[in-house]
Amino acid sequence: GDSVTQMEGPVTLSEEAFLTINCTYTATGYPSLFWYVQYPGEGLQLLLKATKADDKGSNKGFEATYRKETTSFHLEKGSVQVSDSAVYFCALSEGGSQGNLIFGKGTKLSVKP
Amino acid sequence: DSGVTQTPKHLITATGQRVTLRCSPRSGDLSVYWYQQSLDQGLQFLIQYYNGEERAKGNILERFSAQQFPDLHSELNLSSLELGDSALYFCASSLSSDTQYFGPGTRLTVL
Numbered sequence: 001g002d003s004v005t006q007m008e009g010p011v012t013l014s015e016e017a018f019l020t021i022n023c024t025y026t027a028t029g030y031p032s033l034f035w036y037v038q039y040p041g042e043g044l045q046l047l048l049k050a051t052k053a054d055d056k057g058s059n060k061g062f063e064a065t066y067r068k069e070t071t072s073f074h075l076e077k078g079s080v081q082v083s084d085s086a087v088y089f090c091a092l093s094e095g096g097s098q099g100n101l102i103f104g105k106g107t108k109l110s111v112k113p
Numbered sequence: 114d115s116g117v118t119q120t121p122k123h124l125i126t127a128t129g130q131r132v133t134l135r136c137s138p139r140s141g142d143l144s145v146y147w148y149q150q151s152l153d154q155g156l157q158f159l160i161q162y163y164n165g166e167e168r169a170k171g172n173i174l175e176r177f178s179a180q181q182f183p184d185l186h187s188e189l190n191l192s193s194l195e196l197g198d199s200a201l202y203f204c205a206s207s208l209s210s211d212t213q214y215f216g217p218g219t220r221l222t223v224l
Contacts, residue, residue, distance in 0.1 A: 036215075043115070043203060044215040089156065093213075100146055100169055101205075101213060103156040 002027045006090045006104035013080055013111050021075040021107045023064075023090035031092040033057075033066050033073040034101065038087045047075075047088070080111045116140065117206050117216035125222045131192040134219045138185055138206030144168070145187040146213060147179055151200040162187055191221070199223045 007022040025033065032051045036044040048057030053068035062077045073090060090104040116139035126132055138145050147159040149172075158171035162181035173179075176194075181187045191198060199222050205213040 034212075043217040044205075045115070046212060046214065049212060099144065099207065099209075099213070100158040100161055100171060101148075101156075102158070105155045 002031070002092060002094065002102050004090050004092055004102055004104040006088075006107055008105075008107070009087075010108040010110060013109070015082055015111055015113050016079045017111075019075070019077040019080045019084075019109070021088055021090075021109070023073045023075065023104060025071050025073065025090075025092050027071075027092055027094065029094050031094050033064070034091045034093070035062070035064055035073070035075050036089045036091060036103075038089065038106070040086070044089065080109070082111045082113055085109055085111045115214040115216065117204060117214050119202075119204050119216035119219050121219060122217065123220050123222075125224065126194060127224055128194055128196060130194050130223075131190065132194065132221065134189040134191070134202055134204075134221075136187045136189070136204030136206075136216060138187070138204075139208075139214055142206035142208050142214075143185065144207045144213075145181055145185070146205040146207070147173075147187070147189050148203045148205065149200045150203060150218070156203075159189070194223045196223050 003026045034049045035047040037047045048059040050057040050066035056065045087106045091101040118137045143164045146161045150156045159173040161169040179189045201218045203218045204216045207213045
């Protein structure tokens with residue numbers, strides 16, 4: 001079945017460092033790909049998405065490119081802030097009549113001042 | 114604020130009991146999804162409803178059931194509760210089957 005694998009955390013960075021969180025997927029069709037963020041004590045917020053190969057999703061300085069050839073959707077940010085400390089989830093959806101999300105295990109990011 | 118509301122925020126109950134979690138989707142969204150987040154299993158899809166009808170089922174136990182009402186709000190019923198059912202339960206809604214918006218969750222503690 002479909003699955004998402006993302007790098008194990010936790011990841012600890014200093015403020016203004018470069019961030020990469022790796023995400024790869026396995027899917028039978030052509031899924032949409034998502035990054036969700038969960039701040040402490042809160043629900044999940046959609047960070048960005050891409051719906052087809054070579055699409056780049058971006059939001060709040062975060063970017064991810066849908067790479068069909070490597071089945072990847074790595075999350076990047078050029079300069080992290082303390083306020084970016086959260087858990088980041090990569091997810092896919094096959095869409096259509098069954099749009100449920102399949103999540104990776106999450107990567108906890110801590111940014112130190 | 115995603116526009117999805119869930120009640121209650123916290124729920125503490127005992128083994129063997131039954132509880133009901135409630136979700137109100139964003140205005141105009143027809144699909145409601147339920148997810149369970151636990152430390153050992155991560156985020157898992159439970160069930161989806163679309164405009165009152167069950168659309169898809171995931172890893173939902175037989176002790177769990179859900180429904181979506183004519184006003185589109187949804188309830189997740191958990192019965193014969195076990196310690197292992199302690200988790201965060203999220204509801205999400207969407208207009209299309211693409212982008213889902215999540216509620217703040219209900220934290221269930223079974224003692």
